[in-house]
Amino acid sequence: MFFVDTLDVEGLGNRSYLAGGGRTALVVDPPRDIDQVIAAAARHGVRIALVAETHLHNDYVSGGLELARVTGARYLVPAGASVAFARTPVADGDTYAVDAGLAVRAITTPGHTPHHTSYVLADDGREVAAFTGGSLLIGTVGRPDLVEPRLTERLARAQHASARRLATELDDDVPVLPTHGFGSFCSSAQAEGQTTTIGKERAGNDALTLDVDAFVARLLAGLHDVPSYYTHMGPANAAGPAPIALPPPRLADAEEIAARLAAGEWVVDLRNRVAFAQGHVAGAFNFEGEGRLATHLAWLIPWGKPVTLLAETPEQVADAQRELARVGIDRPAAAATGDAAGWVREGERLASFPRARFADLAEERARGERIVVLDVRRETERARGFVDGSVHIPLHELPGRIDEVPGGVVWVHCAGGTRAAIAASLLDAAGRDVVAVDDAFDAAAEAGLPVVDGSGARGVVV
Template identity: 50%
Template sequence: MTAPDIAVIETSGLGDRSYLVAADGVAVVIDPQRDIDRVLDLAGERRARITQVLETHIHNDYVSGGLELSRRTGAEYVVPAGDELGYPRRAVRDGDVIEAGPMRLQVMHTPGHTHHHVSYVLRDAAGSVIGVFTGGSMLHGTTGRTDLLGAEHTAELSRAQFRSVRRLAAELPGDTEIYPTHGFGSFCSATPASGNSSTIADERQSNPALTQDEQSYVDELIAGLSDYPSHYAHMGVINEAGPSPVDLSLPEPVDPVELRRRIDAGEWVVDLRNRIAFAAGHLRGSLGFELSDSFVTYLGWLHSWGSPLTLIGDGLDQIADARRELVRIGIDELSGAAVGDIRMLAAGDRLRSYRVADFTALAEILDSRDPTVLDVRQRGEFRDGHLPHAVNIPLHELSRRTEEVPAGEIWVHCATGYRSSIAASLIDQPDREVVLVDDDFEQAEKLGLVTSAG
């Protein structure tokens, strides 16, 4: 018998991980994303048959691929007991054991991220603990957020989260490897996680639920909770009802005349190209969402759920990648896509453009004139330090607050340039001279521009 092999399946755009655990030709999958072809390919490479698909909880940040994966492979679908679901599954409770070839996975009820959340302790054939799959409970240096089910549950779930992490630390050996689903950039993490690996012993030294008393932990967690993407409101509902099979086919092509009609009608036409290329020339009224690790989070957050969405890309590969990202958060219906030279897609219409600069350039002009500086970071980031007289409108609020942005010269920045690139496209109007600050905020600190904090 071989030791279990644990393969990590990264979904960096959502800050999540899924896992495939294989031994002796048998495999178990934990918290799979909706695009299950990645999981099937991985199982095929290991020549392993998937016998069980496990969920640690009903997810709020992505559409699960667990139901479809279980149907496609004939695997047993294992979900924590307690939630009313629209499909058959094995409902497991604390102490239950899932057997998969030489592997055993013990269920531990670890509420906090959700009421019915569980973790799975992986043991080999000899009974030795190999690792624990903690979902949104114990993360690397932090814990899962506790406010996704509503403010009325947050205090109760925060205390439950504290006790769950303490239980994991008390009952598992110090060398137990921790395999969380969230915490790699996910907004499901209460605070930013640290590192790519950790053990129970590591967490005893660094995790706030293990280094603070209960009240201090709860107070600090709740005080630090920031806004989270609006599309989260739909994910749990879809996962409870049962997601439909994934469709990764390309959307229908759209010609330049139809693109212009859609933009003029107020529909979202999203340009996936690099933010520098977008700034240099784009269709008037289109929106710039560079296809990157942050793309799906912010598009899902700002886009009105269910409204028409058309994509523009350099090529079909870029459209296909965006399609894959979007189905992970349940955006299945795309109105179409256009690819190719942006000048050809403009069909004779003059392209819009705006300047791209850095904080050094901003420092130079602040000595001679007083432009509007728009900071689109979240409020907590702004409180920690900002430019004097900067206007703070978090990106996810900008669409409904654009009237607060004055006419004239507008320098827009965030922490790295990505959010500000989206914001620049949202506020770009003939009466505004938009300048995109494509730079790290650390550079503003080095230049001595950040003089306000608290």
């Protein structure tokens, strides 16, 4: 008998896998915090014998090298990947024993990266799972534009060929187990559903239903923004990531928090956006610990900038520290917990700003008030519809473009409220009067606001 465990890394939209038999196991694309992988192996009573990377990841720091070192496992890395550490270079067709009767075979599947490799698990010769990394995903494929712009079209064509190779070599009932596609920006489109098989993909995946030219044209047309921190992930993984270290940050009092803000450092409040809007340290930024903290913060913060974390409990700080370490933001400079009133010096008051719905915005506009509507969604989202007359600055561009926001009270919105809260905190820290619209974008048209679709047509409900 064999097993396959899925290890979700929800904040980054990725999955890792532990697969094995009665004694030994294989790990595919482990996260940097390997303790959860080791714990999963312990629950099964197996020793990790193999650690396999499908590619050098662009969206997180891998724990593969450290996991192999700690467990003594053989570290499988695609032969074409240029790395600065010892590993077992994997070539097309290489097969490795996982446990008695259980083996894994490498299939080169370039496209997401030039060296990308998928791994097919076989139980007594019967193929039972395909670990496809950033190749064939659920309803889509991994994006081909993260390596080098000049290679994008060539890699897109390689993605088409790789997906078809998998579909040709594997039976319809083989589960497809990708690393990306659950919110990761490494996916070329958002995955629909949580599970899939070769047969399901054969029926509905563009890579398997369109000819190569049509597929490439559609794929390239749908590519969107790349998080800035991706620039640092590939080199870190090629150099050999340092082991994760999660000692509790030193505690900061109100004086130190004020000093760090005065020095231009980032102070990040992890509380939910409602609590932050009601009262926060002036100059702090709101990145909810329950949201996609690592993606949003790593995308916006100047790389290497010291960060101090504020939260209600030490556990929230520890969770955030772990998530940030997954993308290479190590060792916060300091932290503070408890009530927000304890984070400001004696005689100082907490700052605040209002929250609202799109219905409130419609009423404010109807009164003829001088306001600015700021849309911080991405280009691809705005193309599907936007509030007429709104200013558009995607959230990831806002820190460098705040001076472009027109004067007046700024009503900032996104698709649901999370990014609007981040943007509102950035604007508030810059001294602007701001209202955070905490509402689903569908409510804009329902509230009577003029919504324009991508073609310029007005009054469209999107």
